[in-house]
Amino acid sequence: MLVQQGESMNDTAQRPLRVSSHGGHSGEFCLHAKDSLAQIVAGYAAQGFDWIGLTEHMPPLTDGGLYPDEQQAGLSAVDLQRQFDRYVATARQLQQDYAGRMTIYVGMETEFYAGAVPWIHELNKLYHFDYLVGSVHHVHERCFDFSAADYAAAVELLGDHDALYCAYFDAQLAMIEHLQPAVVGHFDLIRLYDPDYAERFQQPAVAARIERNLQRIAQLGLMLDFNVRALAKGASEPYVSAPILQRALQLGIDIVPGDDSHGVASVGIGIDEAIKLLQQAGYHCQWRRPKSAAKGE
Ligand SMILES: [Zn+2]
Ligand SMILES: [Zn+2]
Numbered sequence: 001m002l003v004q005q006g007e008s009m010n011d012t013a014q015r016p017l018r019v020s021s022h023g024g025h026s027g028e029f030c031l032h033a034k035d036s037l038a039q040i041v042a043g044y045a046a047q048g049f050d051w052i053g054l055t056e057h058m059p060p061l062t063d064g065g066l067y068p069d070e071q072q073a074g075l076s077a078v079d080l081q082r083q084f085d086r087y088v089a090t091a092r093q094l095q096q097d098y099a100g101r102m103t104i105y106v107g108m109e110t111e112f113y114a115g116a117v118p119w120i121h122e123l124n125k126l127y128h129f130d131y132l133v134g135s136v137h138h139v140h141e142r143c144f145d146f147s148a149a150d151y152a153a154a155v156e157l158l159g160d161h162d163a164l165y166c167a168y169f170d171a172q173l174a175m176i177e178h179l180q181p182a183v184v185g186h187f188d189l190i191r192l193y194d195p196d197y198a199e200r201f202q203q204p205a206v207a208a209r210i211e212r213n214l215q216r217i218a219q220l221g222l223m224l225d226f227n228v229r230a231l232a233k234g235a236s237e238p239y240v241s242a243p244i245l246q247r248a249l250q251l252g253i254d255i256v257p258g259d260d261s262h263g264v265a266s267v268g269i270g271i272d273e274a275i276k277l278l279q280q281a282g283y284h285c286q287w288r289r290p291k292s293a294a295k296g297e
Helices: 001-016 037-046 068-072 079-095 116-127 148-158 161-179 204-220 242-250 271-280
Strands: 021-025 049-058 102-109 131-134 225-229 254-258
Touching: 021 037, 021 148, 021 161, 037 049, 037 079, 049 079, 049 131, 068 161, 079 102, 116 161, 131 161, 161 204, 204 242, 225 271, 242 254
Parallel strands: 021 049, 021 254, 049 102, 102 131, 225 254
Antiparallel strands: none
């Protein structure tokens, strides 16, 4: 019995810690999420997470930056900015409440479109985020990930899938250069709604951009979000996909799981799967913690 206990303790000590570098979108502060932020944070604590990053979506600067569901709900950019202000206050309070039990980082997930960079710097000065998740959901000012129809419209706007992928990775590089976010969010999100993405990644123009962006991420010492929300949405693998993961590991890039939770039900979902995949890929799973890396602070 004693030996068994000793073994199981040893086993526990070697198991990678449960963490999430990207998540905590809540129905309280995001229209397409569910539940209160306090409920979501309690969910992480109940699952024994070591640390989590709360990374609510950045509010738009103008009404032009509203998502379709926000427009339909009659919200304005100012409404969302006020809501975001309440998000930061609530998240900071939870950070204090959980001190000593679970480390909470208060961050923000960015957008990248015209005017976003000065706005992000302004928000960062105002709120002193612990770190940023740098994400791109727009190409040529058009959001491509809100729905399959939005994705199809983005493909049409750019001409074809390859051109869309190239434009996405170009926007991502610009985002990386401007913001140097501690965590790059769902690196290959552009494959969403494209069943042929594996071939697309091998097209020379696309492959060159993926390689270029990974090299820059490695140079700057940024981390990748190993985003398992893709699994919950029916994809067969997380962002990043296996060949990109392999290359990132060769380049020495740090990877951290992110559940991209959008409600209590998605807290921690896929994290064990992420850890298993990373272990299989030979990653040490000694997670680096996100640190503020926003430029101009
Ligand atoms: Zn969201
Ligand atoms: Zn995102």
